[in-house]
Amino acid sequence: MKIALLGTNFGQAHVAVYAARTDMEVVMFGRDPQKTAHAAGQFGLASSTDMDAAFTDPSFDLVDICLPVPLHASYVLRALEAGKHALVELPLADDIEDAKRVTAAAARSDKHVFVDMFERFIPANQALFDAASEGTYGRLKQLTLWNMTAPLWPGASLGLKALPLEAMHSDMDIITRALGVPQDVTVTSVARDKDSAAIEAIFGFDGATARSSISSLMPKAWGARGGYTATFEHGILDATSTMGFDGKPSGTVTAYTAYTAYTADGPHELDLPSADQYTDMIEHVMAVLRGQAENQISPDSVLQALQLTLDIDQRVNRNRTTGQRPR
Template sequence: MIRIGILGAGTMGKMHAAAYAGVADATVVGVYSRDAERAATVAAICKAHPSTDAPRLIDHPGIDAIDVCLPTPVHPEFVLAALRAGKHVFCETPLALQLGDAWEMQEAARRADRLLQVGLLMRSVAACEHVKSRSLSGKHGRLVSVTAWRLGSYLRADAPDRKTHYSDPSTELMTFDFDLIHWLMGRPATISATAVQTAHGPGEISALLHYEDGRHATVTASGLMPPGFPFAAGFRALFEHALYEQSTVFDTAGPPTSTFTIVEGGQPRRPVRVQDRNPYQVQLQGFVDCIAGRANHDLLDASRAYEALVLSTATQRSLAERRPVEID
């Protein structure tokens, strides 16, 4: 049995706590939050002990792994502390805001001989796996372009999803889709980005990824949707002989609603049947299986998150320098 400590009792902490209930061979020992009431609430979900002492939870001799669900700016601090304590680590996306911090965390995991995996959620979404499998099989010909979007209102002061600890969309939102595109299409040659600027920086960004063989991808992320606009994310994957489209709307009035469709040849649009599953549970099961030596760690390895952060950083450079940026 792999014993887990969760750091963070916000939305992601709650989702991870609930997901571990369906993860085989794993149990949550403790949940940390600075707020004792929030720690108790999330701990109750997974029948764990609440804690307001992060170092004590990290150093707990009965814990094998730490799951970091804290705000992105403090990821390096807590990930490094957990690795130094000899724990395996699962960290929510994005791994870090700066490439130097992400590199340091990877090196710390290597020195400690411990796993460092990242919540690259799109790789565990059934629709994305389906498109990946079709790309590998060549069933629809070559994958020629991907368009992805992630749209919210969190940068508006009056928005219900306002998160003061969020940074600009290039990391907090686009990292997920940069990783998806890197997984499906490989590393691009250049990135060109434009943005709608606010008093606090970019509020909506569009990035065009160019490939040397003529393919391209587009990622759009926004924190400027009207306050009444429910958070929405999705993608279109264009093959030579088919088009897939996936869309998810996170309405506060109920659970998220998703559609996944295909248009193939002269046939009308039709739904694609994929396994109905919780991607958070899938990725956490993979983490536990990797610790137990039952799975390949490459899918969610920190190096994959580093590659996505390279694209986020290139987007920031393109905006600052107003030119296309080559991807080294």
């Protein structure tokens, strides 16, 4: 497997996984020759600024797109036209019609398209999805998701313009996978400056409610913390995770049940496997390409979450520029 990795910023999260494997060859592509060579050299990889070669060189099997969001859809389409598989960072697109065009093109192609919905590979989230789909604790009634971070990524803005697509999209995927499409949405926001802000979104369903709380207002000493509380008819799953300056996350999921019929020992921490979501996501991509698994992060599987994310983005940023009150 030969991979063209486009992008030197978030692309480093992917290249660290590739570099640990022995079954692939990777070339990192970027616009700045020095920056690209430095990023690739840290992992002993070749680098190039000739982005066109990722599509015209027949030796590349997969194009991994870690470029700015407005380029995602067009580069996936270009990869398919060149007869290559594509892995694209989330979100798939910043326009739902572009996302639908990619979905249709992928359906027509014999090549695979993968969207990096990495949160689906986090064991704590898998525990939530399983409990919701299998009815382990009865019906899911209330879901609260929260993520609060300091500015841990130099040069990256986490202001109102960036938060919906860059930070809330994963929450929208969790919500739609666990509860479906909401009937109503209420959004409020606050900004400290152009690079730090917070958004609160509340979602109404038939017999259930959900909330997503995102903030980049925290001081550096805070690091990054998040989690969820999922309240079912007969129990609760409570997840917490933290990440400090070492970049190593830790987390737990605790189950609280209302009736002894569901557990004999009351509140208890779930025994979840240790996992790295990017490693598991890329392993899934490789398994699909080897014909050993069905694609679980295909474009059609992200459309509901993307539509919800774009709706929030429009409300937050349209209302901010026009002075309208979010609803």
